[in-house]
Every structure is written in C-alpha cells, then in structure tokens.
Amino acid sequence: MSQAFHELTIKKITRETPSAVSISFDIPESLKSTFSYKSGQYITVKKEVNGEEVRRSYSICSSPYFNEALTIAVKEVENGKMSPILNKEIKEGEVLTVSEPEGNFVLKPKTKYLSLFAGGSGITPIIGLLKQALHEGVKHIHMVYANTKEDEIIFNSELEQLQSQFSDKITIHHFLEENNGGIAAETGRISTEFLAKAKKVRAFRKAEHFICGPGPMMKFVEEQLLQLGIKSDAINLEYFEAPEEELEDTTSGEFSGDAKVKVILDGVTTELTVNEKENILGAMLSAGLDAPYSCQGGVCATCRALVSKGDVYLSQNLGITDGEIDQGYTLTCSSYPRSKEIEINFDEA
Ligand code: FES
Structure with missing residues (x-):
C-alpha cells in the first residue's frame, strides 16, 4: 500500500542537547486513531529541500502510556538534508508532513525482564520502550546508554528522574568516551567484560534485549550477547544507518538487461x-x-x-x-x- 502522510502542526520544540531537539506535534481529534502508536515505532517526515523531495524516519520518543504529545527527537547530522532544518529552521506552529506511525521495534506481550542498549540518538525509541515497560509493570529494566560526552546525553534529566522514581525497577549504566566525571559513568565504550558481568544476573539472562545506536555499537553488542548464549530471538535491533557492505548476490547471476x-x-x-x-x-x-x-x-x-x-x-x-x-x-x-x-x-x- 502507498504511504499515508498528514499535515501536523508543531506544538513544541525543545532543545535537548547542543545538537539535538525534540519536536512534539498537535494531533487533531480527527487523526487521533490514525496516530495512535506503540512505543518504539517511528514516523517519516517528508519535506521539499532545494526542489527535491526528502524523506527521513525518526523514532517516536514519547509514550502513549504517559499521556504525552507525540514527540520525535532529531540529532543534527553534519551535511544532512533534513536534520539541520529540523534543528535550526523550523518553528513552533509550523506544519510538517508526517507519515502514520510504523515499525516492529516494539515490546512483546508479557515481557518480564527488559535489557535496553542505546547509543547516542538511538535513545529515541529506547526511552519509549522504557516508559511502556514501567507502565506495564515489567519486573526489572537493565539499561545501558553510551555517548561520546556528557553534554550529548539526550534526555539525561528525564532518565535521572525516572531512575529515582522507579529506583527498584531500573538500573541505568552510562558509558562516556570522554568522561569528565560530571555524572556516574564508565569511561570508554561498552565492553566484553561489562556484558559478561551483566550476564551473571538472572534478570539480564532472561531479558528481552533491545539495541539501537550506531551500526558498529549495535553489531558489537549483538555479537557479544550471542557469544554469551543469549538466543537470537531475544535480541531486537533497530538500525538508523545503511549497512556498509552489500550482501552477496546469491541469485543465479544469469540475468542481464x-x-x-x-x-x-x-x-x-x-x-x-x-x-x-x-x-x-x-x-x-x-x-x-x-x-x-x-x-x-x-x-x-x-x-x-x-x-x-x-x-x-x-x-x-x-x-x-x-x-x-x-x-x-x-x-x-x-x-x-x-x-x-x-x-x-x-x-x-
Ligand atoms: S526505503 Fe527504507 S528499507 Fe527501503
């Protein structure tokens, strides 16, 4: 089926970090059911840029369970076509052309233990899943959030607030490549040793794992989890970037023209x-x-x-x-x- 797009008015723009904003939309009554969504899904923004139609997908970071306006977060990509406009040019009250929510990076019913891995702007679907899990009474959530430096941590204060409100349910581990000691964080990247230690905890072994972030980070965490004996059907991945290598052409190769x-x-x-x-x-x-x-x-x-x-x-x-x-x-x-x-x-x- 072709993709349905709708005009949505921007209700609020919040600067989350020096290079990322969140954008909340007003959903008119007539589109409320069209824009009902599951945590972890995404929308596509369509915009004409320099005479060319550009489409970009952005994960929804709000939660339908916390009575929040539908919100996406957009990190500015150097030389990007859409993200610099969404970060610097658009204003509250303007209209964006937005697709209906879609995507399968969603919680499975009856999840008891959850393990979340976010890298940089990969936090956008992850924070939605975190809120849904809290709403649904998941027993424990183990979250790992990796960034380059502290001022790039999107939703830092919201995460702090959720952790203190649900301290018996959430454990958040921050990793910072440049760690100035401003928050409790391990220095460097997510490591084999860290994951091996996490696996000693029963709740981690029994968890559904969700990973979203830069491609190399996702690949590393997925491979490590598999090596630690986590089953592949308990690992859920949401990629933002195209793969670096092309897949092998396994067709007969006899066709040309x-x-x-x-x-x-x-x-x-x-x-x-x-x-x-x-x-x-x-x-x-x-x-x-x-x-x-x-x-x-x-x-x-x-x-x-x-x-x-x-x-x-x-x-x-x-x-x-x-x-x-x-x-x-x-x-x-x-x-x-x-x-x-x-x-x-x-x-x-
Ligand atoms: S347009 Fe995204 S996978 Fe084809």
Whole structure:
C-alpha cells in the first residue's frame, strides 16, 4: 500500500542537547486513531529541500502510556538534508508532513525482564520502550546508554528522574568516551567484560534485549550477547544507518538487461521496464508512482513488498528477517531484477 502522510502542526520544540531537539506535534481529534502508536515505532517526515523531495524516519520518543504529545527527537547530522532544518529552521506552529506511525521495534506481550542498549540518538525509541515497560509493570529494566560526552546525553534529566522514581525497577549504566566525571559513568565504550558481568544476573539472562545506536555499537553488542548464549530471538535491533557492505548476490547471476516488472500498488497494476542495475523502488519513483519509502538504504522496511513472481537480488538488508525473505518479501529500494519477468505486490506487504 502507498504511504499515508498528514499535515501536523508543531506544538513544541525543545532543545535537548547542543545538537539535538525534540519536536512534539498537535494531533487533531480527527487523526487521533490514525496516530495512535506503540512505543518504539517511528514516523517519516517528508519535506521539499532545494526542489527535491526528502524523506527521513525518526523514532517516536514519547509514550502513549504517559499521556504525552507525540514527540520525535532529531540529532543534527553534519551535511544532512533534513536534520539541520529540523534543528535550526523550523518553528513552533509550523506544519510538517508526517507519515502514520510504523515499525516492529516494539515490546512483546508479557515481557518480564527488559535489557535496553542505546547509543547516542538511538535513545529515541529506547526511552519509549522504557516508559511502556514501567507502565506495564515489567519486573526489572537493565539499561545501558553510551555517548561520546556528557553534554550529548539526550534526555539525561528525564532518565535521572525516572531512575529515582522507579529506583527498584531500573538500573541505568552510562558509558562516556570522554568522561569528565560530571555524572556516574564508565569511561570508554561498552565492553566484553561489562556484558559478561551483566550476564551473571538472572534478570539480564532472561531479558528481552533491545539495541539501537550506531551500526558498529549495535553489531558489537549483538555479537557479544550471542557469544554469551543469549538466543537470537531475544535480541531486537533497530538500525538508523545503511549497512556498509552489500550482501552477496546469491541469485543465479544469469540475468542481464531489462526486466518486465509488474507492480501492484493500491489495487492498481503498472508495468515497468527495469534494468538489472536499477533498483525497483527507483524505477517506480521515476515512473511517478506513489511508492512507500523513507531511508532508501535497506534499513527502515517502509518499502517492503512481496515478490509474487520472478527473482530479485536484495543488496542491502537491515529491515526484514530471513523468515520474511523466505516468505518472498523484499525491500524494493535495494532490489535489482534477476529474472525477465517479475511481479511485486505492495498490497500484500
Ligand atoms: S526505503 Fe527504507 S528499507 Fe527501503
């Protein structure tokens, strides 16, 4: 299905750190159910920048359980197209074009023990999960939050307040690469020794683990948890960045040239000619189709669709599971034709 966008008025902008703001939206009564969300989900902001349409996904950091306005946090990325505008130019009362909430980085029902890992702006979905867990009476939450330096800690005072209010339930460990001693924090990065020590605690071993932050930090923590015997289905990952390396092309490699690609979107079938070197989402956008997308880098899964006929090569994937790929799903932003005839169905996504 194509992605639905709505105009939302900015209710409040709060400077969280020198390089990050949080932006809260007014949701009109008519859109309240459309914008009901689960902690850990994200929205996509769409904006025209220098004549070009730019879309970026931002995790929701507010909690529906704490009666808060829907809020995202945006860290300014050097040379970014959207984040400098959201950090420095937009004003309260202005309108942004925003997609409906989506994403699967959400708590499983009946979670008893929770382990949260955040790196930098990866705190945005994590703090929402933390609040939901507190609301749902999770028995214990072990949280690790890594930053470069103290003034980059987003939501520092809110976390302090939650920790003192729920001191019997939350343990927060800060890691700072440049530690001036302003807060209780370990110096350096999350380490093998730290995780091995954490694993000695039963609540950590039995926890659902959620990781969000820079790619290398996420990879390190995931690998360490697996080595410590944590099962992969207890590890939940939310990537912000595209993977550095392309996946191996495991298709037969015999196809070259143009493919006939039939695309089914919102009940309408469109036939496109797509070259082996062109990704399917790109071909759809060039043809003027209103395809759903955000990151265009194999991360957010907004462009997920079912390959109901033919073969594609998926070059980048941090957005869908192996199980979904086995069922025939792909990320169209990173899918290249590998057979003469292909059918892609967005309505089955
Ligand atoms: S647009 Fe984000 S994974 Fe394709």
